[in-house]
Amino acid sequence: MPGPAPEVLPGSHAPLGAHWDGTGTNFALWSSGAHAVDLCLFDADGTEHRHRLEETTHQVWHGRLIGVGPGQRYGYRVHGAYEPLAGQRYNPAKLLLDPYTRAVDGDLRLHPSLFGYVGDAVDGGAHDRQDSAPYVPRGVVVHDPFPWDGDRPPRTSWSDTVIYEVHVKGATAAHPDVPPALRGTYAGLAHPAFVEHLLALGVTAVELLPVHHFVSEPHLLRRGLTNYWGYNTLAYFAPHAAYSSAGSGGGQVTEFKTMVKQLHAAGIEVILDVVYNHTAEGDHTGPTLSLKGIDNPGYYRLDGGNRARYTDYTGCGNTLDVRRPAVLALLMDSLRYWVTEMHVDGFRFDLASALARSMHDVDRLSAFFDVVHQDPVVSNVKLIAEPWDVGPGGYQVGNFPPPWTEWNGRYRDTVRDVWSGAHVGVRDLAYRLTGSSDLYRSDGRRPFASINFVTAHDGFTLADLVTYEHKRNQANGEDNRDGESHNRNWNCGVEGPTDDPAITELRARQVRNHLATLLLSTGVPMLTAGDELGRTQQGNNNAYCQDNEVSWLDWKDVDDDLWAFVTRLVRLRRSSPVLRQEAFFEGHEIPGTGGTRDLAWFAPDGGQLTTHDWFDTGLQTLGMYLDGRGIRHRDAHGRRLMDDSYLVQLHAGGDPVTVDLPGPPWADAYELVISTEYQTGAPPERTVVAPGPMQLPGRCVWLLRVLRRP
The missing domain is CATH 2.60.40.1180 (Golgi alpha-mannosidase II)
Incomplete structure (x- = not known):
């Protein structure tokens, strides 16, 4: 027989999230417009127990439950008005993930109950009453007193940094020297076989594609595909559960920390690619998974002319409203957590211009910049902006203030133009070779403000850049409409693979030319994982949904000469001030x-x-x-x-x-x-x-x- 339900004590409104104190767990959730909030606890067999949170302080609903501890699965149901035209999308039929949860259990499964509206009535006044709980992930109460003793973050200076952009799963999913149970996981990334590769290459930092827990978009699930890159965040404090060999009951937290500690021991910093500009809930037709049902107008930018719609500066359906204190707090609490608790060394901010928009324009004096600059924790780690979004005026290369560094899109475009044979002269090239003083000098920044790159996860691999002029993205299921069509590249005279030895040699030289330019330039070079091995994606320049051999590093077909060339150049750079x-x-x-x-x-x-x-x-x-x-x-x-x-x-x-x-x-x-x-x-x-x-x-x-x- 089940025991008596735990009593819900008042608890505290701070900190937000679920926190175990040794005898019980305090739960706290911010929602400014809720009428009531139910905390939902789940047994191992999935049985749900609902507990009404009676206490509210400063718009935070809170309660403490004795006997509830680590490993407990939970979620919320939030009651309130369902009036899409007014921006309100409360719906207690939808189980909602705590935005502050430290771990996530379970997968998102496509089902009509994920959506808050009835049928096609997206803006209608009636909410969908189907229970979404069987089809959505749950939060997990986590307590992880990790033994950080002896951890020594490398703290490599910016000018000495060489970045390696890599996907956690793709790095070792096909690595023959990593045990099968660890391939594609945090433990796989920290395995000696991969760490030795990083050390031999000479890089000083890994920049990990998103590891905040993410889910796949419904349109991908309908096509039998999944989101591989991870730019579809659902939980900003939780390591992505699928990258853990330890399962999703909280073990992913320990495994992530172990990975960081082992990389630090090898002298390698860990930088996270973070997606604070939008969430996995999409536009007005998207699912209700977390923020949309907790406080839709409190978290998202809504269209002023039609509050049933979202202002979309990201191309992903919604944009977080960083002008609001609760959203700023969410972002800063998340960033501080990853630095203080997870010991990461920096962040690369996806579509960072979207975070800097005050009203509509990108604003160097926005609240986001202010809180980052004054924060004693976040301001002292490596900060990298992707200085653009898809909104008007979103291209802001060179315009982020100190202490930000930037992905230098002008560097990429110039170097590609030069080696593709475009007649662009050498004036712009000279700026790019010497740290882009035209972009970064006037506001007191140094050459290392320029993160130099020729390729990244988004686009052709370097081998494909010199092999294809036209993208081949048919496998993505979008009739080859997705991905960049203007790639500033040259296929050396033949489209696609060829047996012509002259073309093959020329392509290999062109790869070396791009890499030599990158590694001999002043600034901070970023290598894309696999380019040093000759990796191809068979012409797919938008492989975001290809969780397979198209995207994974190929450890069997390695270009040994190219590897020798890259390692030689990196060693030379690191030994030459x-x-x-x-x-x-x-x-x-x-x-x-x-x-x-x-x-x-x-x-x-x-x-x-x-x-x-x-x-x-x-x-x-x-x-x-x-x-x-x-x-x-x-x-x-x-x-x-x-x-x-x-x-x-x-x-x-x-x-x-x-x-x-x-x-x-x-x-x-x-x-x-x-x-x-x-x-x-x-x-x-x-x-x-x-x-x-x-x-x-x-x-x-x-x-x-x-x-x-x-």
Whole structure:
């Protein structure tokens, strides 16, 4: 026989969420317009027990239940008005997930009861009375006194950072050296077989695609697909349960923490890609899973002309209303939790412009920026903005304030244009190679404000970028309408795979050219997982719903030469301060050097670039001279850094070109260190060349170390 129902004591309105104190659990839920709130507890067999929360303080409904502890599954039913035209969507037939839950159990299963409205009457006054509880996930009460003793976050400086953007499941789902039970999990990501790959590659941080618990959109479930990338968040405090080898009863929290601790022990930081701009509840036709039923107008931006609709700056149906205190509190509480409790080292904010909109425009003085900047926890970790959304004026590259860094979309576009053969000249390229001072210098930021990348999860892989000009997204079920159609790329003359050895070699060189440009640029480079292995998605440039071999890293078909090339470049970058400078170049003469500069630009004829050269859109050859005696920042002890000097010769034209290498005082001779004409980047033997005419192969990058007489 079941025991007596636990008494609901008043409890406390703070903190929000479910918190166990050793003898019972306090539950607290914010809702400004609710008439009543039922806390729903579930037995192991799914039996539901409802408990009315009688206490409200500051619009928070709360109660404490003795004997309820870790592992308890729970949810809420919120009573109130159902008036979509007024923005109200309360419906007690829908079991709602606590937005502050620390763990989630169960999957979302497609069923008509997920939707709050009746039939096609989306804006009607009658709510759907079908119980959604059997078809939606539940929250889990969690208490996890994890032994963090000995955890040492690497705290790598921005200028020393090399980011590796990777999907938790895709990293090891097909890894032969990871035990099958751990593949595709947090434990798999922290397995020595994968950690050794990261260390050999030389990256300093992993940027994980979303790990906040997410669900798949109904339109994908109807097509038999699922959301693979995870940009469809449902719970901002809970690690995604499907990535846990320990199950979904709270073990995912411990497993995530263990992953972080093990990566830290290897000297690798953990950055999370976070999606605070929208939720999985979609637009007015979407399901009622959490915030929509808790306080729809309190959490979402509603259309001022029709409050049954949502203002959508994200392209995902809704936009969280970050202007509201409860929403700001949710975001900041979540961010602080992941730093203090989960020990992560930073965040990349998806569609960050949507978070910075005060009324309609993106506002550098928005409440979101204010609370982030003054927060003593969040302001001291790595902050990366994706500086755009899909709304008007949403493209804000270069406009986020300090201390933000940004995914530099201009960098990606410029580098792709150059190597695809577009006649764009070298002026914009020069800015991108040297940290994008045109974007980040005026507000006091440093070159590391620019997160440089050529590819990301969204778009072609690097191998596909040089193989396909046209996307092949038919497997997504949207008639190839989804995904970017203008990719600023070139297929080297043949669309798709080919056996032509000349095309194959050219494509391999083009891959090396993109990577050499990226890793020799000032700023923070971001590599996309798999690009170092030669991974292909068979031309799919929007594989967000491909949870299969299309998206997973292929550990069997590895391009060993490409791997050797990338690791060589990363090692060179990390050992060369002149390639990862913390201050912008000045172009000033360096005293005692006979007239060299910290940065100089050379035309093919050996002379420094003229004004005419900078505006010549037909110019496809650029020499960049970096003097290691002119590094402008000092180490922690106040000592000036010294390094070798280098000349980078970049030639994007298809035919060979003769360049004049500058002589004294710039150099007495040069040693060829990297050349993308070679499969591993290394010349077959030590190559020293004198100043003067040299022939550069078509489509090639050379890195020459400056040699000087004693």
